[in-house]
Amino acid sequence: MSSKKTLNVGLIGCGFMGRTHSNAYRKVGNFFSLDRQPVLKAICDFNADKAAAFAQQWGYESVETDWKKLIARKDIDLIDICLPNNLHMEVAVAAAKAGKMIICEKPIARDAKEGLKMVKAVEKAGVPNLVSYNYRRIPAVTMAKQLIDSGRLGRIFHYRAKFLQDWTISKDLPQGGDALWRLDVKVAGSGVTGDLLAHCIDTALWLNGGIDSVSAMTETFIKERKHQLTGKVQKVGIDDACAFLARFKNGSLATFESTRYARGHKALYTFEINGEHASIAWDLHDLHRLQFFDHRDEGPLRGWRSIHITDGDHPYMKNWWVPGLAIGYEHSFVHQVADFIQGLTSGQPAGPTFREALETSKVCDAVLASASSGAWVKV
Numbered sequence: 001m002s003s004k005k006t007l008n009v010g011l012i013g014c015g016f017m018g019r020t021h022s023n024a025y026r027k028v029g030n031f032f033s034l035d036r037q038p039v040l041k042a043i044c045d046f047n048a049d050k051a052a053a054f055a056q057q058w059g060y061e062s063v064e065t066d067w068k069k070l071i072a073r074k075d076i077d078l079i080d081i082c083l084p085n086n087l088h089m090e091v092a093v094a095a096a097k098a099g100k101m102i103i104c105e106k107p108i109a110r111d112a113k114e115g116l117k118m119v120k121a122v123e124k125a126g127v128p129n130l131v132s133y134n135y136r137r138i139p140a141v142t143m144a145k146q147l148i149d150s151g152r153l154g155r156i157f158h159y160r161a162k163f164l165q166d167w168t169i170s171k172d173l174p175q176g177g178d179a180l181w182r183l184d185v186k187v188a189g190s191g192v193t194g195d196l197l198a199h200c201i202d203t204a205l206w207l208n209g210g211i212d213s214v215s216a217m218t219e220t221f222i223k224e225r226k227h228q229l230t231g232k233v234q235k236v237g238i239d240d241a242c243a244f245l246a247r248f249k250n251g252s253l254a255t256f257e258s259t260r261y262a263r264g265h266k267a268l269y270t271f272e273i274n275g276e277h278a279s280i281a282w283d284l285h286d287l288h289r290l291q292f293f294d295h296r297d298e299g300p301l302r303g304w305r306s307i308h309i310t311d312g313d314h315p316y317m318k319n320w321w322v323p324g325l326a327i328g329y330e331h332s333f334v335h336q337v338a339d340f341i342q343g344l345t346s347g348q349p350a351g352p353t354f355r356e357a358l359e360t361s362k363v364c365d366a367v368l369a370s371a372s373s374g375a376w377v378k379v
């Protein structure tokens with residue numbers, strides 16, 4: 001038996017993210033030395049059958065179907081919100097009032113107004129909080145942060161990011177309800193802007209600092225879709241695609257693009273950063289590699305290096321296997337839990353906290369405002 005203090009988790013939402021987070025809580029103590037051990041105390045989903053099957057599969061001790069009951073439980077330390085975006089605010093505010101720590105999936109909420117209420121609630125309650133922008137914790141991305149912070153790139157001139165998918169091209173795909181809530185603007189808040197570009201923006205703010213202003217365009221290619229819950233054909237309110245220009249506060253220029261209509265692309269998240277001395281590029285489809293070009297290399301040997309981020313001195317990697325062996329997507333969530341717990345121990349909270357993640361939502365709001373007005377918008 002472990003003598004570690006426990007961290008009793010109550011997770012809400014048995015979908016995609018419910019699985020990635022449950023996996024992380026189960027594994028983290030095997031690979032990281034932490035002074036608290038997550039315990040899968042309770043799983044909650046309003047779909048009782050799904051919740052029961054999930055509890056079986058992942059080893060949760062108990063099941064709830066009403067998140068309010070879960071939050072009221074004295075034996076829960078941490079509420080993990082893996083719910084569609086429209087529920088983040090209500091659940092997080094209630095969890096904060098009950099004095100629970102909170103990990104909430106991204107985006108923090110449907111918009112910055114809701115997000116601000118969540119920030120105020122966790123800060124008033126003084127509870128540890130984190131928004132799950134997990135791509136920060138892919139070792140190659142963390143390595144990019146270290147290179148930039150150490151000055152290897154020098155002054156940054158350009159930031160370029162895209163996130164491309166192709167799963168909503170069919171006009172017969174309904175909107176709303178299980179799995180398809182992302183197409184229903186009332187639930188999601190926005191389309192690719194809050195769903196996919198939010199990831200690109202979080203990484204960008206982390207790597208390159210604040211964004212000053214944006215100029216955006218969006219398009220909804222399929223204007224009407226049947227709603228799964230009502231059965232009626234309804235107007236589609238989300239942005240199917242979005243591209244925007246941005247000026248960062250450090251003077252660098254950026255382009256961001258996202259769509260769910262790029263045939264052939266499933267989750268192509270890429271970014272490239274060009275600095276005075278060096279450039280870096282990263283691609284989610286090849287996530288353990290970091291491309292790096294350093295102009296200060298000896299002239300004839302200068303060129304792009306493809307660094308396999310699997311060595312013991314690369315971020316997080318000493319906790320895994322032996323040098324040269326790659327890890328993947330799921331591990332970013334393990335790193336997130338490890339950092340969250342280390343933040344509890346050290347008193348230096350892991351980011352992005354709710355307050356930090358609110359900045360991403362402010363940029364998303366500015367992007368949507370610019371797309372609707374056609375003008376540049378200050379963040």
Ligand SMILES: NC(=O)c1ccc[n+]([C@@H]2O[C@H](COP(=O)([O-])OP(=O)(O)OC[C@H]3O[C@@H](n4cnc5c(N)ncnc54)[C@H](O)[C@@H]3O)[C@@H](O)[C@H]2O)c1
Pocket residue numbers: 012013014015016017018044045046047050065067081082083084085087105106107132133134178179180195
């Ligand atoms: N970090 C990432 O890379 C990433 C990836 C995917 C999704 N997300 C975010 O995670 C969140 C969840 O997305 P998902 O893909 O896991 O969704 P999902 O549709 O797969 O799962 C959502 C679950 O919530 C349950 N649910 C819905 N309403 C409920 C209620 N009132 N009470 C209890 N349970 C309820 C559903 O039954 C479902 O099991 C979203 O905010 C999304 O933006 C983040």
